[in-house]
Amino acid sequence: MNGIHDVGGMDGFALPVRDPDEPVFKYEWEALVFGANAAFDGPWPVDQRRFAVESMPPDQYVSTPYFGRWLWRLEKLLVEDGLVTEEELTNPNGPMGSVPDFQPYRAEEIDPAIPPRFRVGDDVIVKNEHPAGHTRVPRYIRGRRGTIYLDHGVYGLPDNIARGLDPRPQHCYAVMFSASELWGTRANPRDRIYADLWDDYLEVVP
Amino acid sequence: MVEDKVSRREFLAKTSLAASTAVAGAATGQVGAQEPEEYAQSDYSVRAKALVSVLTRKSLIDPAELDEVIEFYETRVGPHIGASLVARSWVDPAFRERLLSDANAAATELGVERRRDLVAVANTPQVHNLVVCSLCSCYPWFILGLPPTWYKDAGYRARAVIDPRGVLKEFGTELEEVVEVRVWDSTAEVRYLVVPERPQGTEGMTEQQLQGIVTRDSMIGAEKLAPPV
Numbered sequence: 001m002n003g004i005h006d007v008g009g010m011d012g013f014a015l016p017v018r019d020p021d022e023p024v025f026k027y028e029w030e031a032l033v034f035g036a037n038a039a040f041d042g043p044w045p046v047d048q049r050r051f052a053v054e055s056m057p058p059d060q061y062v063s064t065p066y067f068g069r070w071l072w073r074l075e076k077l078l079v080e081d082g083l084v085t086e087e088e089l090t091n092p093n094g095p096m097g098s099v100p101d102f103q104p105y106r107a108e109e110i111d112p113a114i115p116p117r118f119r120v121g122d123d124v125i126v127k128n129e130h131p132a133g134h135t136r137v138p139r140y141i142r143g144r145r146g147t148i149y150l151d152h153g154v155y156g157l158p159d160n161i162a163r164g165l166d167p168r169p170q171h172c173y174a175v176m177f178s179a180s181e182l183w184g185t186r187a188n189p190r191d192r193i194y195a196d197l198w199d200d201y202l203e204v205v206p
Numbered sequence: 207m208v209e210d211k212v213s214r215r216e217f218l219a220k221t222s223l224a225a226s227t228a229v230a231g232a233a234t235g236q237v238g239a240q241e242p243e244e245y246a247q248s249d250y251s252v253r254a255k256a257l258v259s260v261l262t263r264k265s266l267i268d269p270a271e272l273d274e275v276i277e278f279y280e281t282r283v284g285p286h287i288g289a290s291l292v293a294r295s296w297v298d299p300a301f302r303e304r305l306l307s308d309a310n311a312a313a314t315e316l317g318v319e320r321r322r323d324l325v326a327v328a329n330t331p332q333v334h335n336l337v338v339c340s341l342c343s344c345y346p347w348f349i350l351g352l353p354p355t356w357y358k359d360a361g362y363r364a365r366a367v368i369d370p371r372g373v374l375k376e377f378g379t380e381l382e383e384v385v386e387v388r389v390w391d392s393t394a395e396v397r398y399l400v401v402p403e404r405p406q407g408t409e410g411m412t413e414q415q416l417q418g419i420v421t422r423d424s425m426i427g428a429e430k431l432a433p434p435v
Binding site: 005006007008009010011012013014015016017018019020022024025026027028029030031032033034035036038039040050053062065066067068071074075078083084088089090092093096099136137138140150152153155158172174179182183186187188190191192193194195196197198 | 247250251253254255256257258259260261263264265266267268271272273275276279280323325340341342343351352354355356358359360361362363364365367368369370371373376377383384385386387388389390391392393394395396421422423428429
């Protein structure tokens with residue numbers, strides 16, 4: 001989706017300060033949110049979890065700290081699937097309803113022998129698609145021309161996995177773009193940007 | 207660590223009570239006297255405690271497992287693992303070649319428990335690599351631990367892809383015009399490790415000493431390593 005999460009290339013944000021002595025979790029609640037996410041063996045693949053955060057209203061996304069988004073996401077997914085109710089979260093000492101049956105998510109076996117559509121060195125164009133659902137193609141490279149730089153092997157397609165569809169396993173590549181191709185004269189023409197992209201995201205240069 | 211663990215168990219034991227008290231406080235406006243930042247933190251804290259309490263009461267999580275996973279990421283996984291790969295690559299040219307051509311095999315060789323596919327890219331006097339996840343926060347947890355706040359921040363994610371030289375300059379590293387910058391946007395399930403240049407003045411150091419000078423941020427490409435003082 002063309003969501004607020006897709007910030008690559010936006011101007012106006014302040015650059016954060018690096019703190020080499022920062023604790024892993026600044027607040028106890030951050031540890032609890034992280035731990036709850038990790039300890040609950042839920043029915044959602046990572047791409048569905050990512051899509052949940054992407055669906056956060058833009059104004060809320062920018063004003064919510066990182067683990068606050070994780071907290072919002074877990075509450076949302078649990079309530080949507082009926083595993084937990086809003087009443088239970090509001091009154092955690094009150095009565096608890098029963099938990100409906102669910103299957104913890106397990107990725108399907110991937111066949112590593114699926115052949116690639118492209119070879120290292122091939123020129124490709126990123127499809128200019130704007131799906132309303134989850135995708136891993138940032139807006140700033142859509143429609144742009146690049147070169148296959150590395151073949152990472154076979155992975156399920158995030159767009160499908162997030163929707164609970166056939167994962168359509170296929171090759172994923174590091175695709176190299178010249179900075180000028182993406183950013184015009186603002187870029188230093190020496191520089192390169194690489195993004196990891198699946199076969200379905202790419203088309204042959206006509 | 208033992209003390210931390212005990213305090214977290216106590217914290218969890220008090221979770222339900224604390225959550226209900228805080229919710230009641232919010233309802234009667236008692237929390238309103240706090241500063242805005244504290245207020246926000248207390249809101250997240252109330253919700254996080256309520257969530258853990260509900261998941262525990264409904265047997266959807268095991269509190270001991272929650273403890274374990276927090277402790278694992280707080281104490282056992284961290285940049286020291288990535289640093290062991292980098293230091294080995296500095297003292298063993300054959301290992302460096304293996305790391306750069308097949309980082310998965312090289313990491314396994316050093317006993318790293320690999321949870322994702324890994325690619326290692328080397329900084330040289332001619333090339334500087336920088337890693338980002340413009341869409342979320344993908345990061346090589348299994349060799350660097352959880353990502354720092356700055357890496358997850360929209361400001362870094364937005365600017366790293368369009369103005370890496372400006373970002374690096376504000377971070378304290380000014381690159382010469384002739385250096386090629388390579389930005390790796392982690393948009394899939396592969397994770398990237400930057401192998402920083404070995405600083406001058408480290409010729410006499412042991413592999414273990416070298417591990418100690420490799421910083422987390424240098425393995426993301428956000429800084430160069432300075433010669434040891």
